[in-house]
Amino acid sequence: MSKIIQWIDQRFPLTTFVKHDLGEYPTPRNLSYWWNFGFLAGFVLVVQIISGIFLAMHYKADAGLAFDSVDHIMREVNYGWLIRYLHSTGASAFFAVIYIHMARTLYYGSYRAPRELMWWTGQVLLLMLMATAFMGYLLPWGQMSYWGAQVITSLFRATPFIGDEIVIWLRGDFAVGDATLTRFYALHYLFPFLIFGMVMIHLIALHYVKSSNPSGINLAAKDNIPFHPYFTVKDLYGLGLFLIIYCLFVFFSPELFIEPENNIPANPMQTPPHIVPEWYFLPFYAILRSVPDLLGGVLAMGTSVIIFAAMPYLDRSKIPGGARYRPIYRIMFYLFIIDVAVLTYLGAQPPTELLTVVGQVATFIYFAAFVSLPFVSKAEEKWLRRRGLPPAIEELIRCEAQERSAKSGK
Amino acid sequence: MKLTNATLILLLTFLLAPTQLLASEQQALRDVEIGHQPEEIKRGALVALNLCVLCHSLKYVKYHNLQEIGFLPNEIEPFLRGREMSQGILSSTTHESANDLFGMVPPDLSLMAKARQNGPRYIYSLLLAYHEQENSAIENTLFPDVKMPDVLGYSVEEDETMRLEMEQMALDVSAFLAWAADPRAEERRSMGKYVIAYLVILTLMLYLVKRKTWARLG
Numbered sequence: 001m002s003k004i005i006q007w008i009d010q011r012f013p014l015t016t017f018v019k020h021d022l023g024e025y026p027t028p029r030n031l032s033y034w035w036n037f038g039f040l041a042g043f044v045l046v047v048q049i050i051s052g053i054f055l056a057m058h059y060k061a062d063a064g065l066a067f068d069s070v071d072h073i074m075r076e077v078n079y080g081w082l083i084r085y086l087h088s089t090g091a092s093a094f095f096a097v098i099y100i101h102m103a104r105t106l107y108y109g110s111y112r113a114p115r116e117l118m119w120w121t122g123q124v125l126l127l128m129l130m131a132t133a134f135m136g137y138l139l140p141w142g143q144m145s146y147w148g149a150q151v152i153t154s155l156f157r158a159t160p161f162i163g164d165e166i167v168i169w170l171r172g173d174f175a176v177g178d179a180t181l182t183r184f185y186a187l188h189y190l191f192p193f194l195i196f197g198m199v200m201i202h203l204i205a206l207h208y209v210k211s212s213n214p215s216g217i218n219l220a221a222k223d224n225i226p227f228h229p230y231f232t233v234k235d236l237y238g239l240g241l242f243l244i245i246y247c248l249f250v251f252f253s254p255e256l257f258i259e260p261e262n263n264i265p266a267n268p269m270q271t272p273p274h275i276v277p278e279w280y281f282l283p284f285y286a287i288l289r290s291v292p293d294l295l296g297g298v299l300a301m302g303t304s305v306i307i308f309a310a311m312p313y314l315d316r317s318k319i320p321g322g323a324r325y326r327p328i329y330r331i332m333f334y335l336f337i338i339d340v341a342v343l344t345y346l347g348a349q350p351p352t353e354l355l356t357v358v359g360q361v362a363t364f365i366y367f368a369a370f371v372s373l374p375f376v377s378k379a380e381e382k383w384l385r386r387r388g389l390p391p392a393i394e395e396l397i398r399c400e401a402q403e404r405s406a407k408s409g410k
Numbered sequence: 411m412k413l414t415n416a417t418l419i420l421l422l423t424f425l426l427a428p429t430q431l432l433a434s435e436q437q438a439l440r441d442v443e444i445g446h447q448p449e450e451i452k453r454g455a456l457v458a459l460n461l462c463v464l465c466h467s468l469k470y471v472k473y474h475n476l477q478e479i480g481f482l483p484n485e486i487e488p489f490l491r492g493r494e495m496s497q498g499i500l501s502s503t504t505h506e507s508a509n510d511l512f513g514m515v516p517p518d519l520s521l522m523a524k525a526r527q528n529g530p531r532y533i534y535s536l537l538l539a540y541h542e543q544e545n546s547a548i549e550n551t552l553f554p555d556v557k558m559p560d561v562l563g564y565s566v567e568e569d570e571t572m573r574l575e576m577e578q579m580a581l582d583v584s585a586f587l588a589w590a591a592d593p594r595a596e597e598r599r600s601m602g603k604y605v606i607a608y609l610v611i612l613t614l615m616l617y618l619v620k621r622k623t624w625a626r627l628g
Contacts, residue, residue: 029627068470071470071520071521074594075470075475075593075594081594081598082598082601085598225627229623230623230624230627233616233619233620233623233624234620234624236616236620237613237616237617237619237620240609240612240613240616240617241613243609243613244606244609244610244613247602247605247606247609248602248606250602251598251599251601251602251605251606252599252602254598255524255592258524260524260525260526260527260529261525263521263524263525263591264517264521264525
């Protein structure tokens with residue numbers, strides 16, 4: 001056995017890789033359980049790919065057969081109901097985990113130098129995940145699948161000059177139909193593997209810059225511990241907790257994530273009374289609806305997703321630790337979370353005059369949080385320094401400076 | 411403490427998810443518990459096969475599936491009307507004559523219990539929501555535009571025993587349609603108990619291993 005490994009090691013850095021990136025990989029010892037969610041996201045990706053491949057063995061991507069084939073999976077395929085519910089609940093779990101992962105990054109300021117590329121590759125992953133989820137949602141070919149795709153693809157009509165052509169090009173037809181279903185299916189199968197590749201890039205960047213940690217500074221070597229066994233076991237324990245919650249939904253309430261309307265086969269002649277996207281798109285959908293103009297709405301919605309990428313530049317404070325040592329930023333963080341919750345609620349409501357106004361206010365607050373951040377963060381830093389930083393933070397800043405000079409000295 | 415927070419947030423996110431469900435209008439559904447007992451489901455199946463199937467199909471439920479709820483093959487045979495056991499339950503009215511009669515084909519009932527908010531309760535309430543108006547027209551208060559007539563005759567029945575019997579029939583049909591829409595629900599729930607029990611024990615052990623491992627750091 002050792003001979004085989006030796007043979008491989010002369011040609012491929014197997015042992016070095018395992019040692020460097022899995023075993024001894026230095027990890028800050030002060031990571032809280034909030035740092036489990038990246039691993040959980042990777043786990044859910046694998047669950048989605050495996051359950052998806054098994055679904056693909058029985059699913060028929062044909063407008064005339066799709067709905068029936070899903071029902072066939074649910075009733076006749078051995079444990080088909082389990083595979084499908086793992087996949088449909090997995091989509092929600094994926095977004096839940098990713099949103100928490102992002103919220104952690106925002107709270108602790110983990111997007112700051114030198115981790116901008118981690119944040120941006122993560123941003124690309126979010127966009128890819130959204131595209132994959134949107135296309136996958138068409139596949140059961142229920143009423144909500146159909147009309148959701150119809151509404152979202154028609155948003156591209158807002159493109160200046162060539163709007164109508166773009167919509168037809170996307171759908172492959174004048175309306176969502178068989179051509180749309182087959183291309184969404186092909187891409188829904190492709191994207192997870194692109195996501196997988198992007199995750200690799202995300203991880204290579206991670207292993208280069210190393211994990212951030214709640215203190216917000218790069219810790220001295222003595223404060224790092226090897227990934228194995230400490231974080232392997234901690235991640236596995238977190239995975240256990242996640243699986244309990246996930247399986248409670250899969251086995252006891254799987255239909256919670258499937259709109260009743262989607263148990264009716266797609267009918268191009270009949271619009272459902274109330275079209276709602278899945279819960280994970282609701283805040284962005286609410287922003288779209290808050291802008292009276294179509295092009296404006298689409299731009300606002302697009303911006304609301306990608307504006308996160310600007311965070312490393314919007315946040316001008318040099319105080320480490322994100323919200324932990326910055327009271328104003330902390331208040332902004334929680335207000336933002338509440339605002340997103342309000343938008344989520346509004347996105348699910350049929351529009352009324354009052355709710356539209358509330359939606360516009362919430363949309364304004366959403367963007368105001370980002371736009372005001374450069375000024376607020378700068379002012380906050382000044383205020384904190386004038387007041388005198390707590391000795392704990394002074395110590396952190398000093399430690400980091402020391403660490404940096406020690407490194408450059410080498 | 412941090413851990414409980416993480417779990418809580420994860421749970422909350424999941425719970426927040428179905429806000430869209432709460433959002434849909436809360437109709438005045440009758441407050442009733444729909445049964446899961448095999449005998450209720452079987453009684454409901456008989457009502458459905460004798461009554462509902464005159465106009466509605468249940469195309470995803472195959473005749474031989476009825477054996478799962480306690481039918482014997484010879485009990486199913488009278489309902490086959492020339493079809494095979496392995497075929498889905500079809501209505502005895504053709505699409506053309508249904509179109510002539512109602513101006514539409516009555517919806518398939520296989521997934522009806524999942525296609526409405528609180529499906530089984532919705533079906534139960536709908537069947538009993540017929541009322542005689544002053545002009546002696548009969549109207550459904552839950553779904554005023556429904557094309558389906560008052561099949562049970564609940565709106566004009568005055569005898570209390572008969573009314574109770576009709577309510578029981580509506581209850582049984584709802585139980586049957588709930589089964590028809592999700593025939594694997596029982597299997598799912600019973601498997602779920604073992605899965606959760608297994609995961610709880612596994613997680614507990616992982617927690618102990620984690621604590622022991624981290625204790626080395628002092």
